[in-house]
Amino acid sequence: MSVISSFLKLPPGEKKIALESILWVIRIRIMLWIYPFPKVQSKVQEKVIKHDSTPGHVITMPRLKIIIVAASRYVPRATCLVQALAGYILFSKYGYSTSIKIGVLNENGEFEAHAWLEHGEKVVLGESEKNFTTILGID
Numbered sequence: 204m205s206v207i208s209s210f211l212k213l214p215p216g217e218k219k220i221a222l223e224s225i226l227w228v229i230r231i232r233i234m235l236w237i238y239p240f241p242k243v244q245s246k247v248q249e250k251v252i253k254h255d256s257t258p259g260h261v262i263t264m265p266r267l268k269i270i271i272v273a274a275s276r277y278v279p280r281a282t283c284l285v286q287a288l289a290g291y292i293l294f295s296k297y298g299y300s301t302s303i304k305i306g307v308l309n310e311n312g313e314f315e316a317h318a319w320l321e322h323g324e325k326v327v328l329g330e331s332e333k334n335f336t337t338i339l340g341i342d
Contacts, residue, residue, distance in 0.1 A: 224274035227289040247288050251295045268328050283329050287318040290328045302342045306335030
């Protein structure tokens with residue numbers, strides 16, 4: 204099924220959220236190309252603080268996750284960090300309090316880093332089977 208036909212089959216409210224998701228993923232990706240991470244982090248946190256969340260939950264957390272991940276497939280280098288930052292904004296906008304976690308892992312001399320979103324103690328975006336050690340949490 205093509206991207207356009209999949210988009211057209213979405214309910215009207217989800218079409219809006221899908222467009223917002225792709226725009227946020229693109230915006231965050233560009234910001235990370237241009238600015239150092241602390242500046243991007245600050246801008247993202249400002250955005251979450253400034254906007255009012257949509258009253259009530261117009262979309263479930265699992266559905267929002269699916270939309271963000273799908274949008275990320277169409278943006279070059281939309282890494283876990285890009286998804287976590289965009290997700291942080293979007294989950295907040297739709298009434299869900301999340302925190303960004305950034306972790307590292309050194310297995311067999313291979314260094315890895317990963318970013319994900321948590322709601323409470325549950326991972327809601329960016330699940331991994333690996334046990335990353337959290338080095339930064341952004342609430």
